[in-house]
Amino acid sequence: MKLKVFILAISIAISVAGRVHPVFIKDVVQPLYPFLEVDPITARSLLDNDFESGTEDPWYDSSPSTVHWIVEDFSTPTESYPAPAPLSGTKYLRAIRDANRTPGQLILRTIKFTAFPGDELSFDFWIRSRYTGGNALELVLSVDSVEKSLINLSGYSTSVNLEWRRSTVVILEDAPPTDVTLIFYGYCGANVDDAIGLDNIVLASLPTSSTPISFDGKDK
Numbered sequence: 701m702k703l704k705v706f707i708l709a710i711s712i713a714i715s716v717a718g719r720v721h722p723v724f725i726k727d728v729v730q731p732l733y734p735f736l737e738v739d740p741i742t743a744r745s746l747l748d749n750d751f752e753s754g755t756e757d758p759w760y761d762s763s764p765s766t767v768h769w770i771v772e773d774f775s776t777p778t779e780s781y782p783a784p785a786p787l788s789g790t791k792y793l794r795a796i797r798d799a800n801r802t803p804g805q806l807i808l809r810t811i812k813f814t815a816f817p818g819d820e821l822s823f824d825f826w827i828r829s830r831y832t833g834g835n836a837l838e839l840v841l842s843v844d845s846v847e848k849s850l851i852n853l854s855g856y857s858t859s860v861n862l863e864w865r866r867s868t869v870v871i872l873e874d875a876p877p878t879d880v881t882l883i884f885y886g887y888c889g890a891n892v893d894d895a896i897g898l899d900n901i902v903l904a905s906l907p908t909s910s911t912p913i914s915f916d917g918k919d920k
C-alpha cells in the first residue's frame with residue numbers, strides 16, 4: 701500500500717518535473733528506464749530533446765551490438781573523427797563504436813506516446829561514410845509493432861556530407877490519436893570517418909482542418 705502511494709507520488713513528480721534522471725527512482729521501479737512507465741500522453745510532452753542536459757530520455761538506446769548512441773559534447777569527442785559543430789548548443793547524440801571500431805546496427809527508440817493527427821517530428825542529422833551508402837539512417841513509426849518507414853536518410857551517407865541537416869516528417873496524418881513508438885534504425889561502418897549524429901528533436905503539432913484538437917496548449 702505504502703509502495704503504491706510512493707509510486708503515485710513519483711508519477712506526479714514526473715508529470716510535474718517533465719524529465720527525471722533514472723537514478724531518482726531506481727530503487728522503486730525495476731525497469732532500467734523508469735521513464736518507460738510514463739503514460740503515453742505525458743510521454744508526448746517529454747519527447748523534445750536537444751541533448752544539452754546530457755541524457756537521451758525519453759529516447760533510449762537499444763542497439764543490439766557494440767555500436768551505441770551516446771550523448772557527446774562537441775568539445776570532447778569520443779570518436780577520433782570530429783562531428784561538424786552542432787547547429788545549436790554543444791551536445792548531440794552520436795553513434796559510438798568500441799576501440800576496434802567494430803561496425804554494427806543502431807537502434808534508438810522512444811517510449812510509447814500518443815500521436816495526434818498533424819504531428820510532425822523535426823530533427824537535425826549528420827551521416828557520413830567513407831564510401832557512398834556505407835552507413836544508414838531511417839526513421840520508422842511503430843503502431844502495435846507494425847512498422848512503417850517515415851523517411852530514409854541513407855542517401856546522405858557520402859564522404860562529402862560534412863554538415864548537419866534538418867529533416868521534418870509528418871508522423872500521423874488522417875488518423876485518430878494513436879499510441880505509437882518512433883524508432884531510428886541505423887548502421888555505422890568501421891572506417892574512421894564513418895559517423896552518424898542526431899540533435900534537436902522536436903515534436904510539433906500542426907492544427908488540421910478535419911480534426912481540431914487541443915491538448916497541452918503547445919499548439920497555440
Ligand SMILES: *[C@@H]1O[C@H](CO)[C@@H](O)[C@H](O)[C@H]1NC(C)=O
Pocket residue numbers: 833838852853854855856
Ligand atoms: C534507404 O535508401 C538507400 C539508398 O539511398 C537504399 O539503398 C536502402 O535500401 C534504403 N533502405 C530502406 C530500408 O528502404
